[in-house]
Amino acid sequence: MTEFDLICQKLAHRLASADHLPIDAGEYEQAAVTLVLRNRDGQADVLIIKRAERAEDPWSGHLALPGGRAEVGDQDLREVAVRETREEVGIDLQVGGRFLGVMEPLQPVTRRLPLIVVTPLVAVAPPNVLLKLDPREVEDAFWLSITELQREGRSASVSYVFAGQTHQWPAYPSPRGAIWGMTERILTRFLALLE
Secondary structure, eight states, rough: OOOHHHHHHHHHHHBBBBSSSOOSSSSEEEEEEEEEEETTTEEEEEEEEEEOOOOOTTTOOOOOOOOEOOOTTSHHHHHHHHHHHHHOOOOTTTSSOEEEEEEEBBBSSTTTSEEEEEEEEEEEOOOOOOOOOOTTEEEEEEEEEHHHHHHHOOOOEEEEETTTEEEEEEEEEOOTTBOOOHHHHHHHHHHHOOO
């Protein structure tokens, strides 16, 4: 059994079903992101994007996962994940891809970010997947080895100054910069499922 097959098997048993994920019409906006996995000669990679620089985006320029907010007309959070992944990186998860499940939702921990609940889904990309980035939303995208993520761990950090105080966050290193914030939290939970 390859590393990729073993990871998919573990996730299929440890994740909740990605079917029937209603959009909660409560006080918080709803969003979905997708950990898109690729089989690279039996090894497993995850897709990371660099969000385009946009003044109205609080996560502008960050390394992240494909995804975004629910919109009018979206039937459920799985549909949000499918739509956003297709729009941002050109991968149609409904054509040759498959969902392995859904992780627990999470929210930003800092008050300067929007009141939003983000639901991470895990999916397998179609074979021989090609990326087609929407430059309005995604500046760059790359595949990162899950083995490398596990080996490196949160060995990087990011520092920012807010209100005169320096704050530091743990991060995963990558060839394109540090992966921190909500994406770091999602990746940490994801990697814990593989232990």
